[in-house]
Amino acid sequence: MYIISRQKQEKNHSMEQGSTSVPPHVLVFPFPVQSHVNVMLNLAEIFSISGFQITFLIPDHIQTGPRFDQISLRFARYPAFYFQAISDGLPLDHPRTGDRVKELFDSINVTTKPQFRNVLKSRALSSNSRAPLTCIIADGIMSFTIDIAQNFGIPTVLFRPFSATCFWTLFCVPKLIQAGELPLKEDSDMDRLVENIPGMERVLRVRDLPSFCRVEDAADPQLQHVVSETHRATGAHSLILNTLEDLEEPALARIRANFPKLYVIGPLHGYFRPLWSPNSLNEQHRSCIEWLDDQPLKSVVFVSFGNMTVLKSQQLVEFWYGLVNSGKPFLWVVPANLTAGCRIPTELIEGSGKSGKVVDWAPQEEVLSHPATGGFLTHGGWNSTLESIYEGVPMICWPFYADQQVNSRLVEEVWRVGVDMKDICDRKTVEKAVRELMEVRREEFLKSSKDIARLARKSISEGGSSYANLDCLIKDIKHMNYANST
Structure with a gap:
């Protein structure tokens, strides 16, 4: 794997410009929510292993949170890694x-x-x-970094943690508006195929567009913001x-036609998979792993809606009944934010009887890789989608926000590794989806998932496309550093 190879190389490696060259100093600036921070920590760690100096702008609500000690311990092994707090301006408990x-x-x-x-x-x-900063790697939703850094003569590389398909879809929104496909009308046919996203003509329906597109006014501020940020990336x-x-x-x-300097380097978490470097900011609960150890092979449905999804009380109850009625064992992650304002059944709080186990967090990568x-x-x-793909685990998708609507369509229609139950949340639909995944189409989904997992693992292995692109990125940053120092 790339990380192991890189560790070996760095022991005796000197830069092309000479062994006395100062290593690059990269400022990593994530969007201040947990999932974005997690994936950019992985990228920052790859750079650290490659010998770079790293300054990571950590959101202050995370640095002062109860899990930061775990992150700090993880990066203490890199003497050239430094955390710098920055505020998003919101109260810590927002x-x-x-x-x-x-x-x-x-x-x-x-x-x-x-x-x-x-x-x-x-x-x-x-x-x-x-050393002075070589470059800035900023989350792509914060394009203001480009102009500010340019004033100081520092190049900015943007990192988008979305799927490429979602990025391209947002890039095409002006074309959708011009063609009259957006904004939506009150009587819009949500199952109509979208015609003006090149390469996706027979794939994406109206209901599969990013959540930002579900507006009846093209001037909607949030839609305009995400589209503007996507186009601003060309700078x-x-x-x-x-x-x-x-x-x-x-x-x-299609993206390459607009962004000739493109590095496709995923799945990032996979580079660390052999080393089991946990990247969650939440407490790792071992009880769920012990519970999984007692379950039959590939029998458990793992349920987790991430850290930004908020369920209504009735939605939570419908999911719960659907899971129980399916008769399949399940491990359900129910963090506090998921149930904000919900009236939770006593049975859910206590765990779900014999069929399931409910926890407030779990080590997701480890759970997905578990034989059960x-x-x-x-x-x-x-x-989450990439982690599931990497482990060859079929999915049921219930998208909530942003790129998730696009991703869920790809899971079912393009990759054929799961079921998309978008826009529907009732116990019968949940039960049917679970049975379809775990029983009716089990072998079909397992085969497709295994095939795609093989591609994902190959891509980050020596000779793979992502491996090669990551190597190019590291070399290009070193050349930036050399250019800055001469």
């Missing part, structure tokens, strides 16, 4: 989920943007032991996507 994400966008513009400018202006990140030095060529080739081919896990009921977030 949920940063669901409909309230809009508040986060607004607060970043007011608070985080000037903070970022001041960090660069003060030169506080450089010292006798730390960056380059673009990084956490996916693989074999998974999203149609979208990637046979299916994954998920919100279809990109990190």
